[in-house]
Amino acid sequence: MRWFLDLIDRATERRVRQVAHSHGRRSLVTRLGVALVGGAVLPMLPFDRSGQFGAAHAAGAAKAKSNPVADDPTKCEYWRYCAFDGYLCSCCGGSLTQCPPGTEASKVSWVGTCLNPTDNRQYLISYNDCCGKASCGECLCNNNERERPGYRLGVHNDINWCMANTSLMFHCTTSVIVGVA
Incomplete structure (x- = not known):
């Protein structure tokens, strides 16, 4: 030996x-x-979660057309929230696209591709966490359409995206349309 x-x-x-x-x-x-x-x-690069959206959105479109709350931005079933995970900023002093006073948008975010049932088009939605205050605790939504396990960071929405900000405290999440897919 x-x-x-x-x-x-x-x-x-x-x-x-x-x-x-x-x-x-x-x-x-x-x-x-x-x-x-x-x-x-x-870790500072933006992430694109648009891959493999066809089949999931076809099923989601049929569900959204039969669901009247799909047009209500205060409900988790709203079409922009297909890959949303967090508290709705509209329930926490902000809006669909604006962080509440005293918070700032995360410097990194995740991106989802969601089907708008009214015009039947796919949109890229940027989900930005608002950082700087303790969690809002109101209107929690967790939609994991096409989410992958945590080892693929860009397709995983359970991460504290305030990691690049001065304050790591997560408050709520916005959903901003950034383009047509």
């Missing part, structure tokens, strides 16, 4: 020496720096 470990040690040493002869320390430092900076910037 000892001879096998010696063989592995010699082979490893030989390979490390070959790499050391062909690559300098500066290239290693450069690659490490790029990896660290890239890893730090990645």
Whole structure:
């Protein structure tokens, strides 16, 4: 058994020496720096949750046409809330698109693709958490249409998106139309 470990040690040493002869320390430092900076910037990028919206929205459209509260922005079934998770800012002193006084919109957000049943078009909706006060506690909605497990950050809405703000305290969430899908 000892001879096998010696063989592995010699082979490893030989390979490390070959790499050391062909690559300098500066290239290693450069690659490490790029990896660290890239890893730090990645969480600040906006996320697109528009993938795979066709089949889910076709079923949602049929449900929305038979559901009168789909046109009421104070209800969780409102069409813009298809990927919503949080407290409605309209119940917490804000509006559908504005944070309440004393809070600020999160610098990062998640994006959902929702079907508007009145014009039968898909819209990109940006869900921005409002940060700076304790949780509102009113009008909790949790719609997880096409949500994926937490290891895919951009398609997971159970994250405190106030992570890039000065205050990490979550208060409520807005839903802003950012474009047509």
